[in-house]
Amino acid sequence: MKLSLICVGKIKEKYLNMGIDEYKKRLGRYCSLEIIELADEKTPDNAPAAVEEAIKRTEGARILKAIKEDSYCIVLDIKGNMLSSEELAGYMEKLFIRGKSHISFVIGGSLGLSDEVLERADFRLSFSKMTFPHQLMRMILLEQIYRAFRIMNNEPYHK
Template identity: 45%
Template sequence: MKIKVITVGKLKEDYLKKGIAEYCKRLNRFGTVEMIEVPDEKTPEKASQAENQQIMAKEADRIQGKIGDRDFVVVLAIEGKQLPSEKLADKLESAKNSGHGTLTFIIGGSLGLDPVIKKRANMLLSFGLLTLPHQLMRLVLVEQIYRAMMISAGSTYHK
């Protein structure tokens, strides 16, 4: 099983890098983990809606180049479905058993994601209505992926 996490923008904070690296190391027992950063576009101070759409389209092109045809794609979106960890584990296990060799998770940039990426998704997932920094969301996401894998493995990690 391959797990890809595609994010827009560069992670800068050392403490987040260390936390993400720890969970990626733990996830290696379930398969390979690939963290992919695609460059974000600079957004002008008072960008118009049209400019914002162009920016998201450029970022979407970069993201699409990293998604395989047979990937099971989970897009993080505020309008996505909120699931308890056990249900997320069930969904990911089902995707794995359906012949998807790669689980691909996508976190957009500060403007969000172009609709073309959301349409490609097999699942829209929300971690709630709270606004979290995209960089912190990476750490939360990899921990939840690890938790889901541990639940599926019957581990006591999830209590």
């Protein structure tokens, strides 16, 4: 099983890097994990909608290049489907049973994802109706993926 985490922007906070490194280490026994960091575009203060859309398209083009053709693509989208931890584990397990050996999770930049990336997505996942910093979301997503593997393997942790 191979997982790719495709993210716009770099992690700047030491505490987030430490948490991400811990979950990368833990996930090593369950899957091959690749984290792909893509450059983010600077958004001017009070940018008009057209400028924001252009930025999302530029970042989106980078994301689309990073998604492997044979990969099942799950994007984080506030308008996506909300799943419990158990439901995410079940969803991932069904993908693996159906022969999907490579899953790409996509976290967009601060403006969100372009329409082109949303169209490429095989599934849209929402963690909440709230907005989270995309850097923090990376660690939260890795923790939930780790939790999903623990659930799939009937191992204690998730409660």
